[in-house]
Amino acid sequence: MIEVAVKTNVEAAHTDAVGRVHGHSYVVEVWFGEGADLVTLAAFVRDTATEVDHSMLENSIGSSKMESLAAWFLSKIPLSVRVVVSRPTLGFSACAYRD
Numbered sequence: 835m836i837e838v839a840v841k842t843n844v845e846a847a848h849t850d851a852v853g854r855v856h857g858h859s860y861v862v863e864v865w866f867g868e869g870a871d872l873v874t875l876a877a878f879v880r881d882t883a884t885e886v887d888h889s890m891l892e893n894s895i896g897s898s899k900m901e902s903l904a905a906w907f908l909s910k911i912p913l914s915v916r917v918v919v920s921r922p923t924l925g926f927s928a929c930a931y932r933d
Protein backbone atom coordinates (compact mmCIF):
# COMPACT_ATOMS: atom_id res chain seq x y z
CA MET A 835 0.00 0.00 0.00
CA ILE A 836 1.20 3.49 -0.82
CA GLU A 837 0.03 6.58 1.01
CA VAL A 838 0.85 10.25 0.46
CA ALA A 839 0.70 13.12 2.93
CA VAL A 840 0.15 16.84 3.22
CA LYS A 841 1.95 18.55 6.08
CA THR A 842 0.97 21.82 7.72
CA ASN A 843 1.50 23.63 11.00
CA VAL A 844 -0.86 24.83 13.70
CA GLU A 845 0.00 27.23 16.49
CA ALA A 846 -2.48 26.78 19.32
CA ALA A 847 -2.91 27.27 23.04
CA HIS A 848 -4.39 25.12 25.76
CA THR A 849 -4.61 24.87 29.53
CA ASP A 850 -2.41 22.29 31.27
CA ALA A 851 -3.29 20.10 34.23
CA VAL A 852 -2.41 22.82 36.74
CA GLY A 853 -4.35 25.57 34.97
CA ARG A 854 -1.55 27.33 33.10
CA VAL A 855 -2.41 28.62 29.63
CA HIS A 856 0.38 28.22 27.08
CA GLY A 857 0.93 27.51 23.40
CA HIS A 858 2.52 24.88 21.19
CA SER A 859 3.63 24.53 17.59
CA TYR A 860 1.97 21.41 16.20
CA VAL A 861 2.98 19.69 12.97
CA VAL A 862 -0.02 18.08 11.30
CA GLU A 863 0.41 15.35 8.65
CA VAL A 864 -2.75 14.34 6.82
CA TRP A 865 -2.34 11.03 4.95
CA PHE A 866 -4.27 9.93 1.86
CA GLY A 867 -4.41 6.86 -0.32
CA GLU A 868 -2.38 6.53 -3.50
CA GLY A 869 -3.62 8.66 -6.39
CA ALA A 870 -4.92 11.52 -4.25
CA ASP A 871 -4.82 14.97 -5.86
CA LEU A 872 -2.29 16.48 -3.46
CA VAL A 873 -2.47 20.01 -4.87
CA THR A 874 -6.20 20.26 -4.22
CA LEU A 875 -5.98 18.42 -0.90
CA ALA A 876 -3.09 20.58 0.32
CA ALA A 877 -5.23 23.69 -0.12
CA PHE A 878 -8.11 22.01 1.72
CA VAL A 879 -5.84 20.88 4.57
CA ARG A 880 -4.41 24.38 4.97
CA ASP A 881 -7.89 25.94 4.89
CA THR A 882 -8.98 23.48 7.58
CA ALA A 883 -5.93 24.33 9.68
CA THR A 884 -6.92 28.00 9.72
CA GLU A 885 -10.00 26.99 11.76
CA VAL A 886 -7.75 26.04 14.70
CA ASP A 887 -4.60 28.07 14.05
CA HIS A 888 -3.96 30.60 16.85
CA SER A 889 -6.95 29.31 18.76
CA MET A 890 -7.53 28.00 22.27
CA LEU A 891 -7.97 24.26 21.66
CA GLU A 892 -10.61 23.86 24.37
CA ASN A 893 -12.74 26.40 22.46
CA SER A 894 -11.97 25.40 18.86
CA ILE A 895 -12.08 21.58 19.13
CA GLY A 896 -13.51 21.05 22.61
CA SER A 897 -10.37 19.41 24.01
CA SER A 898 -6.83 20.35 25.05
CA LYS A 899 -5.29 17.05 23.88
CA MET A 900 -3.02 16.51 20.89
CA GLU A 901 -4.76 13.21 20.10
CA SER A 902 -8.09 15.07 19.96
CA LEU A 903 -6.55 17.50 17.46
CA ALA A 904 -5.57 14.51 15.28
CA ALA A 905 -9.11 13.11 15.51
CA TRP A 906 -10.57 16.56 14.71
CA PHE A 907 -8.52 16.84 11.50
CA LEU A 908 -9.48 13.28 10.53
CA SER A 909 -13.17 14.14 10.98
CA LYS A 910 -12.87 17.35 8.92
CA ILE A 911 -11.01 15.88 5.92
CA PRO A 912 -13.15 13.10 4.43
CA LEU A 913 -10.57 11.51 2.09
CA SER A 914 -7.88 11.27 4.76
CA VAL A 915 -6.92 7.80 5.98
CA ARG A 916 -4.96 8.94 9.03
CA VAL A 917 -3.69 12.08 10.69
CA VAL A 918 -0.48 12.39 12.69
CA VAL A 919 -0.05 15.39 14.98
CA SER A 920 3.39 15.99 16.47
CA ARG A 921 5.18 18.30 18.83
CA PRO A 922 8.70 17.78 17.47
CA THR A 923 10.54 19.68 20.19
CA LEU A 924 9.30 17.16 22.76
CA GLY A 925 9.25 14.08 20.52
CA PHE A 926 5.50 13.62 21.08
CA SER A 927 3.12 12.33 18.39
CA ALA A 928 -0.48 11.22 18.23
CA CYS A 929 -2.22 9.45 15.36
CA ALA A 930 -5.88 9.02 14.45
CA TYR A 931 -6.94 6.38 11.89
CA ARG A 932 -10.07 6.03 9.81
CA ASP A 933 -11.67 2.60 10.36
Ligand SMILES: [Zn+2]
Pocket residue numbers: 848850856857858
Ligand atom coordinates in the same frame (compact mmCIF):
# COMPACT_ATOMS: atom_id res chain seq x y z
ZN1 LIG B 1 0.86 22.13 26.62
